Amino acid sequence: MKRKITLKQIARELDVSISTVSKALSNSKEISEDTTQKIQAFAKLYNYKPNNIALSLKNRKTKTIGILIPEIVHHFFSTVIRGIELIANRRGYNVIVGLSNESFTKEIINMEMLANGSIDGFILSISKETLLKQDYHHFHATINQGMPIVMFDRVVSEVDCDKVIVDDFTGAVKAVKKLIDSGCKRIGLITTMDYVSVGKLRTQGYLEALEDRGVVADSNLILKIDDSLDVENHLEILENEMTQFFKVNETIDGIFAVNELYAVTAMKVAKRLGLQIPNDIQVIGFTDGVLSKHATPSLTTVSQHGQKMGEQAANLLIDRLEAIDTESEQYFTNNERKSDFIKMVIETEIIERESTK
């Protein structure tokens, strides 16, 4: 087993100085052709590759970006990671991922662990607990230390940084209008509690669409799921709530659900109650994941383009990182003006499938 070879070892072997080796390998014309040849040949033979850690220390940048997300076993988040990784790799960066598991504390621990030199910047989506607590000091702290952050999807106006979001509001409006225009008269909304900003926005979109089309909203038609209970592992709870919901609202003929799971569960319950989809009731979900695609009937959804969000977030972050080294002075002064931060909105798109007419 041969450990990785270093400049020092090459230098010793070839009886030259470390500087000479370094220069020869970077084709500096300070070094004679002879020596360069000899050194390069030797280096190739021993498969020399510069040590990244040493480079990071010297350059004070790691060429690594930190991703901090609430959960990885989740189609949307993994598509975002894929987008980030794609761009990062293309632009010469690595990605290191931390999972907050929706916990405030884990989010902080993870940030501190990574912020101490391991990465050049963050791409993150805020955990539910943090949103609930509304405590964003750790974000401010990292930004203050000169480490850029890009937030995506679950963002918050209190923190000044670049953001990539989806037009949740407009997406919801489009979805609900589509239901109305396809003949739905009484459209139910299945949503989460309001503290998750995206849920709130989608709810507002639902209301807006109704109003626009001159339909009066009926609070009976809104089902708010308490996501403090672990719904993913207790599907019965979800199904029971929805069954009740359908029984109370017999005339319901359309459903807009703020996520995939709610939508497919609603379809399942509806079918069980003898309703035909899309004839008796049409359904649209939010977040185009694997469930929507393979459900029977397949589900019409509002796609968030997770991968594109990831790509944009990565580009934003890397752009900023590389702006920092070129025009260092200018950056810092500009940075004071919060107007400098970019809020990028990814357009949603309705993917039509079998659950709507």
Add this chain to the structure above:
Amino acid sequence: MKRKITLKQIARELDVSISTVSKALSNSKEISEDTTQKIQAFAKLYNYKPNNIALSLKNRKTKTIGILIPEIVHHFFSTVIRGIELIANRRGYNVIVGLSNESFTKEIINMEMLANGSIDGFILSISKETLLKQDYHHFHATINQGMPIVMFDRVVSEVDCDKVIVDDFTGAVKAVKKLIDSGCKRIGLITTMDYVSVGKLRTQGYLEALEDRGVVADSNLILKIDDSLDVENHLEILENEMTQFFKVNETIDGIFAVNELYAVTAMKVAKRLGLQIPNDIQVIGFTDGVLSKHATPSLTTVSQHGQKMGEQAANLLIDRLEAIDTESEQYFTNNERKSDFIKMVIETEIIERESTK
């Protein structure tokens, strides 16, 4: 904006030496109580945290493990990552992920990018193209440089390293026997091409189970899907193949599919052909993902316990890493004996749902 403070700055501020600061912060009793107090207070005030990169360089270890997987938008792989991250975090490690995208070249590029000091060891699952080419030199190279590798799920006997696998063979046997014992007489197999080891093993398990129960295998009942075509985005192809398959085999009354997607698609096609599940035909899939859980009817599957695999892999890797520093000499000699490598088998479990009786 305050950049992160360093030992040197603290030393200058407090008019002591760098060594003194370092020692005071680690509570060395070489330093007087007074000085220690003063330094610690100052450090806390300015929120001093040692720079990870500098530590990595000094200690010649990064406390980071590299994950290299074919694809992240995949329920199984993301559960594995979750498991790895859980253990890694608990034991003080970070994880950095690379995606090979099933490509041989990207796998190599990624390995080389990470192997130059960025990480202490790898946890990986081999890309399809690599399996097809049977070219494993990059794995040998990294291992030879003293960097440990743990492989999971898609492993290969040619590489000497720790491995975590699922008993694909036994899992398949159990599944097929369950179908037989539930009354199935003619059981179809939907599988992939043989070069993916796990697909092969599951196919062998299918055959073994039939033989054990005294059923003669019928090659008409085996459908091999060519996964070189992008099936994920051309569901019709898959559905057409399966429709043909069902039409040719009218008497089929059970299906064992080597993955989730094949299984739910088979159910969809079967239902479309007027078959009742599980009365007319029973279905079992492999890999317990989100699709199986939420399909209608929900799908009985063989669970691979991805998270547990990740946890075990992480523990194996970290154990080996920490063994290296303690008993460095002993390790190297032991390492020569390949018998030292652990192959850990995670038991599969059949999750019974509605698609079987």
Add this chain to the structure above:
DNA sequence: TGTTAACACGAAAACGTTTTCGTTGCGAAT
């Protein structure tokens, strides 16, 4: 008073790079 031991601290090396700034030797120009 001279020796010693403990105490409190600093200097310097090391990890692996890159880069700036010498330094040496030598041929050419004056």
Add this chain to the structure above:
DNA sequence: ATTCGCAACGAAAACGTTTTCGTGTTAACA
């Protein structure tokens, strides 16, 4: 013969730590 310039290379600093090995001061002891 002296100066100049250039070619080819080396020394050393720097990035931020930790750790080993001094070193100076003081107090205790013979």
